[in-house]
Amino acid sequence: SSELAQDPAxxxxxxxxxxxxxxxxxxxxxxxxxxxxKPGQAPVLVFYGENNRPSGIPDRFSGSTSGNTASLTIxxxxxxxxxxxxxxxxxxxxxxxxxxxxxxxxxL
Amino acid sequence: xxxxxxxxxxxxxxxxxxxxxxxxxxxSISGYYWSWIRQPPGKGLEWIGYIYYGGRTDxxxxxxxxxxxxxxxxxxxxxxxxxxxxxADTAVYFCAREKVDTTMVWYFDLWGRGTLVTVSS
Numbered sequence: 001s002s003e004l005a006q007d008p009a010x011x012x013x014x015x016x017x018x019x020x021x022x023x024x025x026x027x028x029x030x031x032x033x034x035x036x037x038k039p040g041q042a043p044v045l046v047f048y049g050e051n052n053r054p055s056g057i058p059d060r061f062s063g064s065t066s067g068n069t070a071s072l073t074i075x076x077x078x079x080x081x082x083x084x085x086x087x088x089x090x091x092x093x094x095x096x097x098x099x100x101x102x103x104x105x106x107x108l
Numbered sequence: 109x110x111x112x113x114x115x116x117x118x119x120x121x122x123x124x125x126x127x128x129x130x131x132x133x134x135x136s137i138s139g140y141y142w143s144w145i146r147q148p149p150g151k152g153l154e155w156i157g158y159i160y161y162g163g164r165t166d167x168x169x170x171x172x173x174x175x176x177x178x179x180x181x182x183x184x185x186x187x188x189x190x191x192x193x194x195x196a197d198t199a200v201y202f203c204a205r206e207k208v209d210t211t212m213v214w215y216f217d218l219w220g221r222g223t224l225v226t227v228s229s
Binding site for chain 2: 033035041042044045049050089090095098
């Protein structure tokens with residue numbers, strides 16, 4: 001089982017705000033990166049570190065970290081944001097990469 | 109424009125070896141970490157391992173005894189070999205480029221499209 005825990009599923013009304021969380025002890029020492037994956041497609045990096053959004057990613061995606069929890073927030077969710085979201089960071093030893101369990105976001 | 113392309117057999121028999129290659133186009137393989145990540149059907153992502161362009165490797169402890177990752181600088185590609193496969197190794201296999209920024213944040217910025225490998229007799 002992953003050392004980074006995510007809620008399996010969340011839903012959000014169109015235009016509203018949703019926060020996706022990722023919990024793990026390693027997050028006290030290492031930043032997370034976040035990936036969006038739509039069905040049949042490769043994951044896409046949407047946010048990483050303290051405050052980094054790749055070029056081309058809408059500014060409605062933002063991230064934060066507090067203690068052992070990293071969060072990805074979508075402010076004003078759009079229909080195209082419906083996807084699976086995964087966090088990634090280090091395992092508890094700090095030696096290896098590990099993905100979170102994934103959160104399915106449904107936009108109502 | 110940098111692109112990654114996975115290639116290899118789509119079907120492997122149980123107990124045999126799974127071999128995949130990721131060809132990097134549009135940029136040199138030098139200076140980055142190159143990773144393999146897989147996703148069993150209907151499940152989440154699993155980090156397999158990486159190779160640094162200088163040759164250093166690391167991998168998921170659960171796969172360490174069966175896994176080899178190598179790199180060919182002359183052909184600008186890197187490869188994965190997983191021995192003694194079982195049905196549990198059936199997955200979409202992705203290759204990805206990993207970068208680290210000045211604040212020591214690691215992230216996968218480029219991904220291949222992925223290739224489905226089925227382990228079945």
